[in-house]
Amino acid sequence: MPDRLNRAAVVDRAADLADRIGLDELTITKLGRALGIAPPGVYRHVADLEDLRGAIAQNAAREAAAVLSAACAGLSGRDALGAVAHALRDWAAGRPARYAALQIAPDPDDAEGTAAAGEMIAAFASALRAYALDGDDLTDAIRLIRSTLHGFVALELGAGFKWPRSTDATFERVIDGLDAVLTQWAS
Structure with a gap:
């Protein structure tokens, strides 16, 4: 395995490991063990843990963007x-560390990270086309939804939800609430 490693493979394995153990538990040492290499060998592919987490976040943004775009294709309003909201919720449940990494905003000087984050923002904007929002209204709408x-x-x-009420039922009301706000903003 070590002779087949490259940055992309290391980042993918790190994301898989983090999804199992938690993003905060991911270390270079644990990743090296999972890859079957000495931990210093990981540094041939990533500069440090921050670089690794940033790469996971970048991949997560692209993956989430694809999932969200596919979910809302051909739909409006x-x-x-609702499709975007459910897709994000489902994606996060299956990839908790990637979801956590997604919350790490890229450094403004990181062109690739910024582009990946932009893909996800574009997916949200696409889902909101029917509300006819633009400029600051669209920015605020995306921030509200996210x-x-x-x-x-x-x-x-x-x-964090312990009451017996169905979280699915609550989630639908959250989407209804967002739709009502966006409909009002659009008018």
């Missing part, structure tokens, strides 16, 4: 918003 969904997803992933 509440249907597109922060609302992130709050719900983070609480759900962290076992």
Whole structure:
């Protein structure tokens, strides 16, 4: 395995490992063991743990963008918003560390990281086309959706909902609430 390693393979394996153990638990030592190499060998592919997490975040943004774009293709309005919301929630549940990495904003000087984050933002913007928002309104709408969904997803992933009420039912009401706000902003 070590002779087949490259940066992309190391980052992919790191993301898989982090999804199992948690992003905060990911270390160069643990990754080296998982790869079957001495930990210093990992540094041939990544500069340090921050670089590794940034690469995971970049890949996560691209993966999430593809998932969100596919989810809302051919849909508009509440249907597109709901599809994006459900797709993000489902994606995060299956990839918790990648989702956590997605919350790390790229350094403004990181052209690749910024482009990957832009792909995800573009997927949200595409889902909101029917609301006819632009400029600051569109920026605010995307921020509202991302922060609302992130709050719900983070609480759900962290076992923050203990009451017997269905989280699925609540999630639908969250989407309805977002749709109502965006519809009002559009008018």
